[in-house]
Amino acid sequence: MLLQPYIDIHKHGTEHDNDVLTIYSKYDTFQTLLPEKQYSIGIHPWYIQDFESQFNDLKESINQPNIIAIGECGLDALRGVSLELQAETFRMQILLANECNKPLIIHCVRAFPQTLSLLKQAKVPVIFHGFNKKLSVAEDILKQGYYLSFGADLLKEHAAAYAVFSAVPVKQIFFETDDSMVDIKEIYKAGGRIRKTAEDAIILQVQENFKTVFNI
Numbered sequence: 001m002l003l004q005p006y007i008d009i010h011k012h013g014t015e016h017d018n019d020v021l022t023i024y025s026k027y028d029t030f031q032t033l034l035p036e037k038q039y040s041i042g043i044h045p046w047y048i049q050d051f052e053s054q055f056n057d058l059k060e061s062i063n064q065p066n067i068i069a070i071g072e073c074g075l076d077a078l079r080g081v082s083l084e085l086q087a088e089t090f091r092m093q094i095l096l097a098n099e100c101n102k103p104l105i106i107h108c109v110r111a112f113p114q115t116l117s118l119l120k121q122a123k124v125p126v127i128f129h130g131f132n133k134k135l136s137v138a139e140d141i142l143k144q145g146y147y148l149s150f151g152a153d154l155l156k157e158h159a160a161a162y163a164v165f166s167a168v169p170v171k172q173i174f175f176e177t178d179d180s181m182v183d184i185k186e187i188y189k190a191g192g193r194i195r196k197t198a199e200d201a202i203i204l205q206v207q208e209n210f211k212t213v214f215n216i
């Protein structure tokens with residue numbers, strides 16, 4: 001896989017930029033993926049409906065070479081079906097990730113202890129996407145060796161992500177646009193400003209992190 005300068009680890013939508021290696025995130029219609037793009041696919045905790053058929057769809061598609069991660073998956077205490085069903089759906093996806101040796105991209109809202117507890121079964125790299133919580137939550141995740149991905153919240157000086165970002169080891173960071181309209185390059189720039197680090201150094205480090213997680 002050719003590494004472009006910028007990496008967007010988690011994006012919904014279809015925009016394309018030649019300078020950006022984008023991991024497009026899909027939670028349904030796994031059969032319609034484009035061969036030239038890279039994806040993460042998974043059952044999103046908001047959209048669990050018919051778990052068995054969704055899981056079968058996921059299993060049938062997961063071995064395509066351009067599907068490089070499972071997710072977003074995880075727990076959301078504010079939205080979606082019961083936490084029991086969310087947890088079972090998440091657990092099955094962790095086991096599937098172990099089986100096919102693909103990293104996990106995690107959605108987690110107000111359920112960090114339960115999510116970390118389920119993740120003890122994971123034998124693959126783990127990225128918490130859209131991180132915007134305080135330092136103690138970040139530390140609980142980081143000490144497991146997991147990664148934090150930061151998005152458009154880095155552009156907001158009052159956001160928790162902004163305050164935490166400097167304290168996160170650079171070897172454990174990624175950037176993402178998720179569903180925002182912000183350019184990933186603006187998020188990298190903000191990251192450089194907050195850490196008082198040259199943007200080039202951040203670009204290179206995120207590329208290294210990507211190689212480590214995706215084993216390329």
Ligand SMILES: [Zn+2]
Nearest residue numbers: 025072178179
């Ligand atoms: Zn997302």
